[in-house]
Each structure stands twice: as structure tokens, then as C-alpha cells.
Amino acid sequence: MQSLNLYEPMIATIKSVKELTPTEKMFEVELPDGKRLGHGPGQFVEMTVFGVGEAPISICSSPTDGNNFHLTIRKVGDVTGVVHTMKPGDKLGIRGPFGYGFPVDQLKGHDIIIVAGGIGLAPLRSVINYIFHNRSDFGQFTIIHGAKTPSDMLFKDELEGWRKNPNVVYLETVDRPTPEWKGNGGVITTLFKKVGKINPDNTYALVCGPPVMYKYVILECGVLGIPDSHILASLERRMKCGLGKCGHCQINGLYCCQHGPVFTYTQIKHLEEAL
């Protein structure tokens, strides 16, 4: 068998677990010998709970965050259900990183608008952290963030930092405000009118959220004048092998795991099944 078998997982160790919401936890993962994963922002891994199964999980940390990497996982099925019971020191299988992430070198020198809906903030956090760590390489930086309710918001202590950070324009809303919520209410698209004047040709919009969100957000990006090739969407699919073989993540003729998960809108706007 060839020495580099990408089907074979590395045995990784959970270093820390942080509860973000009742259904989402963030796991810090260490590879054998402290090896770096070598990922770019926006890529994903296949994560195994041995004896239970494997699931595709996006990496929510930037390569600039350190040797270990982080996975934010919603408890939703068999594999993620068991992961949520795991503790520091427990072992996971990791394959990857896979796919095309956000092309950070291409984004340098440009203004960036992040559009994150719900758990879509997790993969985008990798590129957000990357931009913060290389802030002078980027122009105007805006984060548009929507969640269902205030308690559904991920990375609450980090959001607190963004609210006060003069290096980013942070806009947020919740679909269903609670009496304690002092911020905006309504769906994420309502925040676009709060985005000031932009230089559309010099702007990239990085989008990730629930399936229903994309069409409306992409319309709003169009209204701002952002060219299709500058709208980068990270898509969810049932990616099983990560290698373009198993078929599950096929979007018409493309494989989400191989051609994505980050696509330009130009690539996918004619693919009927994509959005």
C-alpha cells in the first residue's frame, strides 16, 4: 500500500474542551508529536470517533493561532453526540486538511466583509483570526454576524472583544431578541444597510451560514456592488472521504470536498444544486 494513505487517520488528542452553548463545544486538538496540521483558513478535517464513525468538521482556528487546532462541533448526530461526552486526553482520528479554503494571499490588500450566520461563524473564525493576526495586510474589515437568539451566539467572549475593537466594524443581530438583548433584531440581511460606503471592486465578501441564507446574502452583496468573483461562499455537504471518491458531496459536476468547500459565486451561480 502506498505510504501516503489519505484514508488513514492520525491519532490526535483532545487538549481542552470549552462549552460555547448548550449544543456547541469547541475542542482543542493536538496531533502526534505536536505536529502542525498545516491547514489554511476555511479548510476542513474528517474527524473520527473510533468505533462510532467519521464526520467532516471545519477548522475554526487560524494557522496563526498556534500548533494545535480547534474544532467547533454541534451535537447533532452519532459521532458529534459522542464527541460531546469526550474529555481532555481522549483520542480522536483526524484526516486532512481537505479542500480549498479562503485564498488569504489573494485577499491581502483588500477590504473584507465577513457574513456569518449561526454556526457558519465557526469556519469563518479561522479567517477572522488570520486577519486579526495579519491586520496590516488587509484594508477595511467588517464582520456581519447573525444568530437565532443571543444564547445561540458562539465565541461570546471573543464577540465581546470585537465589539470594542477599533480594528473591525462588528455588526450583529439576532432573529429573536430577548428582553435582555440590547442589539439589533431581525435577519442577517437587515444589517447590510448599516454597512457604510464600500469600494466594491476592492472588497471580498466571505459567506457561511445556513442553506437558506446564501441566496439573500448574495443578493445583498450584489446590491453593494461586490463582483461575483469576490463573493466567497463556504458550503456544507455530506463530505465522507474528503478525496473526491465517495460521491456524497457532489454538486452537479463538482465535488465540494475537492473543488470547495469555499467557492466563488462565479463558480457556483450556474450550478443548480449548489445554493
Added chain:
Amino acid sequence: MKIKKEKMLSLIDESRKTHVVYAPQKNGAVTNFKKVEDIKSIDLKTVRTATPAKEAVFPQTELIYKVESDKVHQADASKPAILFGVRPCDARGIQVLDNFFLARDRKDGGKQPFEDPYWKEKRDKTLIIAIACEKPLSTCACSSLGIHPASEAGSDILLVPEGDSYQLVVSTEKGKAFIEANKSMFEDGGDAKAAQEKVKKACESMMIFKLDTSKAGQYMKLYESPIWQKVSQGCISCGVCTFFCPTCHCFEMRDRKTGAVSCDRDKCWDSCHFTVYSLEASGHNPRPDVAARYRNKILDKYQYHMTLYGEIACTGCGRCSDLCPSGISLSETLKTLGGAL
């Protein structure tokens, strides 16, 4: 070059000392490729095995590795194998899958065009001895797909029946080496090309099933059309057409717990016809209905694969049309789609 039919069987018997031999064998009403324990059980009369020959290289369930106490142990290497008595449609199917699993000449910008190590390992060690078909079944249509009943495509050695002998068409170095190693069994004489042509013509003259492939690569224009509801009418998403397809390659990976700290990982066939196949963790399903899934199967074979690999991923074997419990015929589907273009 030729070989007497009974000598070929003796050679296969002899080869069992060095190779695992898979050949069609009858079990009740069903003939399938199985490991040969007794050459008398080889069935070369049945034209089409129930399961395509790909199963010998891409098993329905394949152990790929074991995990014990946080260590990954690769599955044992496979033994050299001979796949004997493969029909041209199935040999062509393996060729289509070679291009796919080994990512040959993929025409796109995808990341990591990647050689599947499990396919490659078995494929490198497998010699394919195909046999030309003298009679078609009622749903055979290989001649519509660029091959024919005596086509050597995908085989290392093709046997063409001629009286009490087989004429040999040798297409690969692997095939040549096998003949060289056993040359005392073979004799000179005859005209393989002529025999091939004769069997092809005779068999084709009896073929009644046709697939209109002239519009292949254009069906994307019908993507939004309600025609997919029409052509998929009756489909119960059972997946038979995909499980028995010589070019279908979808698989699932599953863990089986074998102890407190050990498990096996299996790679097993999956089907794009199944509802949960594309279901995402969020509950969103990009192909939520039967028509969308049937469309995906047809487009994958007659559109997407052409874009990526420049060929149709169908060999005209006829199994999908023959086995569909709802009587959906690929021939009718292509005719209806073609008529709408």
C-alpha cells in the same frame, strides 16, 4: 495465438497455485464472480453475472483498517488475482473506474487528484481475462457505448471463442507476461482480429436493445425541466440500478466496534438514490426528492463524468434496465430526454 478451451481451464486451475482466481459461478439461480475452489463450477454460459466484475477489485464491503488501542493497522495486502471470464461491458466498467479512482487525466481544477490506494493495490495485482459474448441478452447495449460484444477494452487478455478454442487478443504488458510465462499452453495459428470481428457481428445482429447516446453531454439544458419527474416515475429509490452498475463508485465508510478499544473501518457501497445519501447534519438535503436523485444518477454518467474524464460512465451492460423493480428503462429515459432537447 490461440488456446484450446479445456487447456485454458487447466491453465486457470494451475494458476490457482499462485493467484486467487475469481470467475462466474452459479449459486442457485444467481451467477456471480466468486473465488474459484473447483474449476468445474466455473459458469461461462451465463452472459451477465448479477453483480458486475468490479466487485473483485472494489468489494461491496472492504475492511480498510483496524484500530486497536489508538493504533491504526492497515488491512492485509491482497494476493495476486486473476479475474477470469469477465464480459466486455464489465471490463470496460473497470477501465472507467480506473480513470476515476486513479484520477487519470481529470479535466478540472480540483484539489489533490488522488489515486485511491485500495483500488490501486488490487488493480495492480489483478489480471483481467475477458471473454467475448456470442449471444446478447434482451437489455444488452454495449455497442451503443463505444465497445462491442468482442471488445478488448479494459482487459489484459480477451478470449474470443472459435470452435473448440479461444483466439487471444492481448492488450497489455501484464497480459503478454502471463502468456509468456505459460507459453507451452498456447499455440500459434488463426486470426484473432477476424475471429473478434465475426463474434462481434454475429452477436450484434441479435441485439435488440439500443441506447441513444447522441445527446450525451447536453442533458444539463434540461436541468430545471419537469421531465425528470416523468422519467423517474415509479422509482422507489431502492438503489438496485446503482449497486449493480459496473461504473458506480459511491461508497460509505463505517466503523464497527470490535472491542472496548478496537474497531474496524469498512468501506462499503452506497447509492446516490438513497434519501440519506446527501442529507447534511443541518437537516438540509440538496437532493430531497426521487426526481432530483434520478437526475443526479443520469447526469453523473452522461454529463458530469464526461466533463471530468471525457467519457460516458456507462457500458451498456443493461443491468439497470433489467433489474429495476419499477420497470424504468435507461433506453426509454435517454429517448425521452433526447426528444425534449
